[in-house]
Amino acid sequence: MSYLAGKELRIVGFLCNWCSYGGADTAGVGRFKQPTDLRIIRVPCSGRVNPLFVVKALLNGADGVLVSGCHPRDCHYSDGNFYARRRLEMLKRLLPFLGIDERRFHYTWVSASEGARWKNVVTDFTKAIHELGPFHQKEEKTECS
Amino acid sequence: MFIEKLKEAVRKILPEVDVVIGYRQGFDPLHATPYFLDKPEQVDQLIWNPLCVQNLCSYIPFLKGKVGVIVKGCDSRAIVQYMQEKLITRENIKVIGVPCLRVISVKKVMAAINQQTVQEVTFEGDNIIVKIPEGPKTIPSADVAPRKCATCQLATPLQYDVLAGEAIQSNKPQDTFEETKEFEKLSLEERRAYWEKEFDRCIRCYACRNACPMCICQDKCIAESRDPHWTSQRANVTEKAMFHMIHGLHLAGRCISCEECERVCPMDIPVAKIKKKISMDLKELFGYEAGMNPDDTPPMYTFKVEEATIEEHEI
Ligand code: SF4
Ligand code: SF4
Numbered sequence: 001m002s003y004l005a006g007k008e009l010r011i012v013g014f015l016c017n018w019c020s021y022g023g024a025d026t027a028g029v030g031r032f033k034q035p036t037d038l039r040i041i042r043v044p045c046s047g048r049v050n051p052l053f054v055v056k057a058l059l060n061g062a063d064g065v066l067v068s069g070c071h072p073r074d075c076h077y078s079d080g081n082f083y084a085r086r087r088l089e090m091l092k093r094l095l096p097f098l099g100i101d102e103r104r105f106h107y108t109w110v111s112a113s114e115g116a117r118w119k120n121v122v123t124d125f126t127k128a129i130h131e132l133g134p135f136h137q138k139e140e141k142t143e144c145s
Numbered sequence: 146m147f148i149e150k151l152k153e154a155v156r157k158i159l160p161e162v163d164v165v166i167g168y169r170q171g172f173d174p175l176h177a178t179p180y181f182l183d184k185p186e187q188v189d190q191l192i193w194n195p196l197c198v199q200n201l202c203s204y205i206p207f208l209k210g211k212v213g214v215i216v217k218g219c220d221s222r223a224i225v226q227y228m229q230e231k232l233i234t235r236e237n238i239k240v241i242g243v244p245c246l247r248v249i250s251v252k253k254v255m256a257a258i259n260q261q262t263v264q265e266v267t268f269e270g271d272n273i274i275v276k277i278p279e280g281p282k283t284i285p286s287a288d289v290a291p292r293k294c295a296t297c298q299l300a301t302p303l304q305y306d307v308l309a310g311e312a313i314q315s316n317k318p319q320d321t322f323e324e325t326k327e328f329e330k331l332s333l334e335e336r337r338a339y340w341e342k343e344f345d346r347c348i349r350c351y352a353c354r355n356a357c358p359m360c361i362c363q364d365k366c367i368a369e370s371r372d373p374h375w376t377s378q379r380a381n382v383t384e385k386a387m388f389h390m391i392h393g394l395h396l397a398g399r400c401i402s403c404e405e406c407e408r409v410c411p412m413d414i415p416v417a418k419i420k421k422k423i424s425m426d427l428k429e430l431f432g433y434e435a436g437m438n439p440d441d442t443p444p445m446y447t448f449k450v451e452e453a454t455i456e457e458h459e460i
Contacts, residue, residue, distance in 0.1 A: 056375065099334065
């Protein structure tokens with residue numbers, strides 16, 4: 001797996017407590033081999049994910065951001081992911097307008113029992129980010145401090 | 146004279162409200178400035194001409210009691226949006242509507258006269274005549290109008306309690322988001338370079354936010370708060386971009402396209418462009434336009450179990 005050979009990249013994952021975090025746990029318990037670039041932040045619900053979390057992460061050092069929640073109709077709070085879907089879709093369309101490759105941001109749904117699916121999501125997303133390369137190679141603009 | 150009709154409307158409404166917001170002459174003939182009046186003798190100071198550009202609705206959420214306000218078509222979308230979001234009690238607002246076909250951008254006039262001193266301004270038909278030291282200069286109004294006027298469909302305000310003058314129809318073509326679509330044809334790198342250059346000039350004066358009729362929480366704006374600390378005081382382009390993303394995303398489904406943000410920017414940053422892109426997507430995805438119908442629900446405040454227009458993304 002060549003994309004794992006080089007340096008790790010920084011990928012931030014916002015996972016809902018009830019489904020996707022459980023799914024990641026299932027994948028761990030199942031001892032699936034997964035890339036380790038992803039840093040997981042557990043949130044109560046994908047509806048808790050303010051699109052600005054994603055923007056802030058991307059602007060401040062992340063090379064990719066993944067948001068994962070319960071499948072539509074399976075939200076623990078019944079409708080959090082429905083709101084999330086609208087917000088995240090708007091963000092997905094806005095990012096390229098500002099010159100940020102939309103492939104650096106992905107949102108999807110993984111349930112607590114879908115350990116294998118989780119493994120695939122992480123592996124594929126990590127691979128995609130490695131293909132895009134680091135997001136922040138340029139020097140920061142000079143700051144007045 | 147139209148101004149007499151307007152004054153008459155204001156005089157009639159004044160006893161019913163605590164304050165009326167209108168326009169009076171600013172520091173030079175080219176500038177109109179917002180005017181708050183509560184006494185009948187102040188009514189004669191009111192003016193009305195295409196230079197009355199400010200969206201006076203922006204003050205309403207910050208005022209207590211009953212308020213009278215002069216609104217143009219584009220401004221009236223703010224009233225509708227406040228109603229959708231239940232930010233005002235409509236009965237407490239007396240809307241004095243003015244029919245309008247076009248306003249004039251002060252910045253564009255100043256550019257056309259090379260930033261010279263303005264001695265006098267008159268309007269004749271579809272022209273504005275600006276007297277500068279070297280003599281009068283006639284400029285077609287359409288050449289110096291803000292871009293929003295070129296596609297404005299609201300010659301008569303959507304909401305009014307009194308209309309000064311006659312209701313008129315717009316004679317403009319619909320907005321087809323041509324500019325946004327053109328911009329999207331640029332490569333990712335070009336777009337990123339464009340915004341880096343534009344945002345770099347931003348001095349974070351927050352004028353764009355302060356003038357925004359929908360930035361109703363500006364006293365507690367997260368762009369300035371330390372807790373949560375969304376943006377730092379660093380003067381780099383990352384922090385500036387972050388502020389613009391905050392402003393843009395907080396207006397998703399709420400921006401009424403008055404383009405006040407862009408008008409007030411001292412650094413000429415095309416901030417409305419971001420909002421326009423969001424508005425275009427909202428129209429495409431949810432068939433929604435902010436500030437058009439008081440009974441609409443903003444698309445980010447609701448959902449559908451099956452979203453016909455949103456497809457799952459592959460990695
Ligand atoms: S008005 Fe212009 S300079 Fe001021 S914060 Fe907004 S974009 Fe930046
Ligand atoms: S940018 Fe957001 S937080 Fe700041 S005033 Fe506007 S809506 Fe409120």
